[in-house]
Amino acid sequence: MSRQLLTQRTSVSDVVADHQTFRKPKRRNVGLAFIAPFSVLFLFVFIVPIGYSAYISMFQNKLIGGKVFIWFDNYIKLFQDSQFYDGVIRVVLFTAIQVPIMLFSAIALALAIDSLRLHGSRFFRIIVFLPYAIPAIVSTLMWGFMLGIRYGLIGSLNKAAGTSFNPFAPETTMISIGVMVTWGFTGYNMLIFYAALRAVPRELYEAAAIDGATEFQIVRHIKLPALRSSLIVTIIFSIIGTFQLFNEPNILTTLVSNSGITSYYTPNMYAYSLAFTGSQQGYAAALALVMAVFTIAIAYAVQIKGMKNAFNK
Amino acid sequence: MPKKRLRAAAAIAASIVALAGCAGGESTSPNAGVPTDQPITLTVWSWDGTVKEAVPGFEKLHPNITVNVVNAGSSTDEYTALDNAIQAGSGVPDIAMFEYFSLPLFAIPGKLSDLSEFGAKDLAKDYVEAAWGNVTIDGKPYALPSDYGPAAMFYNQSVLTQAGVAAPPTTWDEFYQAAKKVRALGGDHYITNDSADIFVLMSLMWEGGGRPFKVNGTDVTIDFKDAGSSRAVAFWQKLLDEDLVNTKITNWSDDWNRGLNEGTLATQLIGGWFTSTLPERAPQAAGNFRVAPLPQWEAGETSGAENGGSAMAIPAAAQNKAAAYAFLEYFTHGDGLQSRIDAGAFVPNLSNLNNEKFLSATNPFFGDQKYNQVLADASKNVATGWQYPPFFGWARTSYEDVSAPLYDSRQGTLADVLETWKQRSIEYGNEQGFSVR
Incomplete structure (x- = not known):
């Protein structure tokens, strides 16, 4: 070597x-x-x-007095802004729960398709991927109608069962958004995993089979390790994606009331509302940069961690 | 913010339905100083689709002037674009559209032309007083009113009858009694819906003499404790407490359309522009809806309020102000006004509000009621003296945030919400260079 x-x-x-x-x-x-x-x-x-x-980000655009240079005041203000933290904590929690569920499902689906034991795996592959091709706006409308309690599917189920479950109450809205995002992106991640599995030389499986490995052992010792690098990539993509959560909550506010979605529900929504309704572009820019650094830091940490584990193997 | 955009969309819709009528708008000559020898191109930013109807007539009168009417976005989108153009010093339109509450945002920092120099003050007598008040800041007209939204009560007659309410409520007490009777129909029946719509609450304050915002230059005072405002807040709190208002339905949503169609929403307290969008939203309720004035605080009173409406102004940085004013006057007051009215604009010009043909218009959807008569009276009755804080565009988004705990999960009271809103507004306003108390 x-x-x-x-x-x-x-x-x-x-x-x-x-x-x-x-x-x-x-x-x-x-x-x-x-x-x-x-x-x-x-x-x-x-x-x-x-x-x-x-x-x-170092300017304040005042309605009276115009642009004022204020050094790092926007950043200082941001770090004391409870609305900012509210949004950040929400997306971090969302990421911590939704991303593992989504990636676990995606891996399971990829393994299933790759197992060569499914009938119509091509059809299956396309169907699972299809939601990714549907724009977030359309899918949010669709889910909004389906989960709506007044006339939607959940409404009918509630009526039939005599329950009053509301997927868009302030406590449950985030879960509903999680369902929408998982639905939309599982297929995409599945394809990445599936591609990685396809790259594994088939001889390895033959060799494993000759050595007497069970299907489970093949998954455990060949397939899962082969997914490691794609897993890091998908985790990073997913973190970036969920930190930028915007479309779903933004559209839901027009569909359902009392969902608990505020103008600072996610950092992206907050930046949007600061820039376009509060004309605080400087403050919005500071927020965007801080979120970018935060996202990069987390993505980088994931990468370093992933690499380290890979070398330890 | 999407709510806002939809409200603007409603304003566009308001200009779609054609109303029959023809007014003999008196014609003054605001053409002083308009060059006749050189070619001029005017750019108008408007999301009101009726403005372009007035262009051919104007261009015929002024062969050297070409008018381009551009939709540069509705509401906030347009204001952002305009602010950007003003800051960049290029691409500023000659005329731009504003919702009444957003005028101070541009007028107070000096971004709009004072129209007194063109003789706009002489037009005051053609407008309902409150509409003129909307465009006047510190005694100077900064815009001309171009459409109007008198607050009115749209009610579903058959639902009210079914609930045992013989006549539409004329006072808020009657409204409260009617609300209980409608609620007694059971199920999802409510007299109306409210999902933190500040405009409904404000129209109650406005009508009853509450003036929570006082603006004097850059000094702004906010106080929801005056008699008129407190009365409105207490009344609405009572409706919320007794579950007489459906707080689960937000305006412009699918649920809303269904409620209007089914009759589970018996009334709507909304702007007069609702005539243009209601028939297409609630086709199943055709023939059931009627328009009535806003209920009054005391029997026999005839006070009113506004819910929506807009005006057209000339930015201070516009290139051809004299020509711009000539067109502005033409389509908001002069000979071009009628073409816009024919295309469905509801305007606060008295020449139109007193026009027999306009007033006698009927629509089978409203049971052949002369609905324009009701709305014209409502327009004339709008109480004067209301002011919006210059940062109202920001404030109403903030209201949705601060009122969420109350409407979502019944935490706190409306008075608490308003107090929090006031504190946030004071903080924001002072940060923005105003002096807010």
Whole structure:
């Protein structure tokens, strides 16, 4: 192994040395030309917007008095804002509960499809994936009608059973949103897991079968370890997705009343309402940046943790 | 915020149904200073679809002027776009539409032109007093009223009869008695619904003389303890406490449509613009609905309030103000007004509210009642002197937040909610550079 690496390195440095000796100036220009399209895009699509957000986050846009430079006051205010914490705690709790349920279901479905023991697994695969193709707005309307207590499915069930369960009471709304999100994204995650399982060489299964491994042992020792890297990816995607929860609660406010959804229900809704109804763009920018850093930190921690476990194996 | 957008959508819908009528709007000549030799293009931002009806007539009168009517979004969307354009110093429209409560937000920081210089004050006598009051800040007109929402009571006659209420309630006491009788029908029958709609509560305060907001320049006072406001709050609290109002149905929702169709919502306390959207929302209730004035606090009184309405203003940064005013006057007061009325606009111009043909319009949906007569009277009866705080756009979203515990899970009282709302508004207003107490 180490020997192979060593050989490679020598050959690479040989090539580099060649270039350096004979075509030094030209190489530099060509390199720049190659990275130029990317750099320009990167600059305008990533660096400038983030820089601009950071810039406006240091201003307060007063209705009387216009723009005032206030240094980091928006951030100081944000960290004392109980409405902000209310939203953050809500999405963190939501993530902690919904993401494991969704990913566990997705893995179970992927394993089922990959087991080759299902009839119509292709059809099944598409059906499970289909909700992902339905825009959140449409799916929220659909679920809103289904879970509605007055005329929806739950309403009929309540009537039949004589119960008064309300999926959109302040205590239960988040669970209903969890159901919607799980429904929408399980298929997507399942596909990622399924792709990872398909990449496992079939010979491994044969070898395991010859060694007398049971189906359960194959899952435990071959399939699940093969899913590790996709699991990290899906966890990160899911965390980012749930931290940005916006469409579902935002649309529900028009569908049902007394659902407990406030204008600061999630950090994204809060940012939206600050920017567009309170004209506090600077404060909204500060909130967005803090949430971005928070999300990146958690995603990064997940990645580091995942990698560490992978090396420990 | 979506509620807001839907309210704006209702305002658009208000301009769809065509009402028959023709008013001989008196024509003044506001064309002083309008250049006739150079080509001018006016841009109008309006989500009121009737404005474009007035364009051909105006362009005929002024061959050198081209008018572009653009829908730059409704309500908050438009205000944000306008604020951005003003800050950027380019793309500012010549005329923009505002809900009455949002005018101070732009007028007080000096973002709108004072229309006195064009002689707008002379038009005051053509408008119902309260509508003119809406566009006047510190004695200066900053906009011309373009549509109006007198608060009225829409009631389902057959449901009230079924409940044993012979005549529609004319006082709030009668409304309370009627509410109990409707509730006694059982099931989901309620006299009305309320899911923290501040406009309903405010119209009760407004009608009864409550003036919770006082605005003087950048000084704002908020007080829900005056006699008129307290009476409205106590009354509504009583309805909530005795389960006489359905708090589970929010306006504009599917549940709402169904309630209106089935008759489980016997009345609606809402703006007069509801005439245009109710028939399509509640086709099954055709022939059952009627319009009545808002119930009164004392028998025999004829007070009223507003629920909605909008005006058109010229931004201070607009390019062609003289030409803009000529068009503004044309479609809100002059010869262009009739084309908008024909297209369904409900306007607070007395020339129209006193027009026989307009007043005699009927609709089988409302049992051939002369509903415009009721709404015209309601418009003229709107009590004057009401003011909105300049940051009302923010405040009403905040009201939905602070009232949630009361409406969701019966925590606290309406008075507590208003007190919290007041504190939040004071905090926000002061942060925004106003002096709020």
